[in-house]
Amino acid sequence: MSSILTNSSAMVALSTLNMVNKSLNETQGRISTGLQIGSGKDNAAYFAISETMKGDSGMIKAINEGLTATKNSLGTARLGAETVKDLAGQFAERVAFAQNAGSEGLADIQEELDGLVNRIDAAINQATFNGENLVEGTATETVVTGVSRDGGTFATTTVSYDQVDLRAIHTALAAVDLTTSTTPALLQTDLTTAETQLAASVTAATSLGVAEKTIEGQQSFLDALTDTLDSGVSAMVDANMEEEAARLQAYQVQQQLATQSLSIANQAPQNIMSLFR
Numbered sequence: 508m509s510s511i512l513t514n515s516s517a518m519v520a521l522s523t524l525n526m527v528n529k530s531l532n533e534t535q536g537r538i539s540t541g542l543q544i545g546s547g548k549d550n551a552a553y554f555a556i557s558e559t560m561k562g563d564s565g566m567i568k569a570i571n572e573g574l575t576a577t578k579n580s581l582g583t584a585r586l587g588a589e590t591v592k593d594l595a596g597q598f599a600e601r602v603a604f605a606q607n608a609g610s611e612g613l614a615d616i617q618e619e620l621d622g623l624v625n626r627i628d629a630a631i632n633q634a635t636f637n638g639e640n641l642v643e644g645t646a647t648e649t650v651v652t653g654v655s656r657d658g659g660t661f662a663t664t665t666v667s668y669d670q671v672d673l674r675a676i677h678t679a680l681a682a683v684d685l686t687t688s689t690t691p692a693l694l695q696t697d698l699t700t701a702e703t704q705l706a707a708s709v710t711a712a713t714s715l716g717v718a719e720k721t722i723e724g725q726q727s728f729l730d731a732l733t734d735t736l737d738s739g740v741s742a743m744v745d746a747n748m749e750e751e752a753a754r755l756q757a758y759q760v761q762q763q764l765a766t767q768s769l770s771i772a773n774q775a776p777q778n779i780m781s782l783f784r
Contacts, residue, residue, distance in 0.1 A: 516772035524765035531758040537746040538755065544744040557744045559656075564736040566654050571729040574722055576637060577650050581719040584641035584671070587634025588712035591627050591642075591673050595708045598623045598680055599701040605685050606694050613685040624681045631673045641715070642673040652725045653732075666725065668718035671711035676704045 537543055547554045598620060605616045634642045641648070646669070653664045683697045 514772060514775060516775055517769060520765060520769035520772045524762070524769055527758055527761045527765050531755070531762055534751055534755050534758055538748070538751050541746055541748070542744055543746040553743050557740045560736050560740050563654055563656070564733050564740070567729050567733050567736070570651055570653060571726055571733070574650065574652065574726050574729075578719060578722045578726065580636040580639045580641060581668070581715055581722060583636040584634050585712060585715035585719055587630050587642050588671060588673060588708065588715050590630040590634075591676060592705070592708040592712045594623050594627050594630065595676065595680065595701070595705040598683075599698070599705045602683065602685070602694075602698045602701040606691070606698060617685045620680075620683060620685070624677065627673075627677050627680065631677060634673075641670045642711070644670040645672050646670050650722075652722075653729060666721060668721070669714065671714055673708070673711060676707050676711075679704050 536545070544550045544553050544557065601616050601619050601623070605613055608616060631642055634640060647667050648670065649665050649667045651663045652666050655662045655664055679700060683700055685694065685697060688694075688697075
């Protein structure tokens, strides 16, 4: 039955055109933004997970940047400790030489020792980075190394390391004076002191080196972790551009056909006029 009041064919064609236009607009939106899931209405679960992962990735990157300063502080302190170690080694060698140098040569050796002590003092004073000196104390430093959501509970991960007291080494070596107790027994005591402080400087340099290596390793892990998180987010929310390009062309063709169908359907009422000719 034909009717001039209701054009069912046009209604169907219009509905089809509207659906095609809606799908076409969605596809164009994904192409323009590069996102398959851009808001909670697209996929609530994936959107929530991806946003949490993005937040974690951003926090981890910021923590990683902060660890660079920590690593530089440790590197500077380690260099100072290694310098003190080398100087303490030279100090011990000169004290060892003094064991058989005779009393006349002790003054000259003491002058060398005083020079080494002054250089140790300078190395300690200069072993600072951004106002932080890790070689004049025994405090424990704790730094944040990442974030965790184990079991759904948010927490931070940390690592701790100890400062080293190179000033104590300097003080002990500065107290050595070959010219005021010149007996073999006292010289032997001075040698023991020098060897003890050399061992302490080796321990200090090693400790700082281990801490620095730990921070470097954590930074490498954080770099890999953020790459993994970013890749995971991409897999969840990014649009597949090859698929979207093919889908866009298909919808454009469907749009043209639906428009043509609507045009044909709109001409149907005019055919009724022929019935009255």
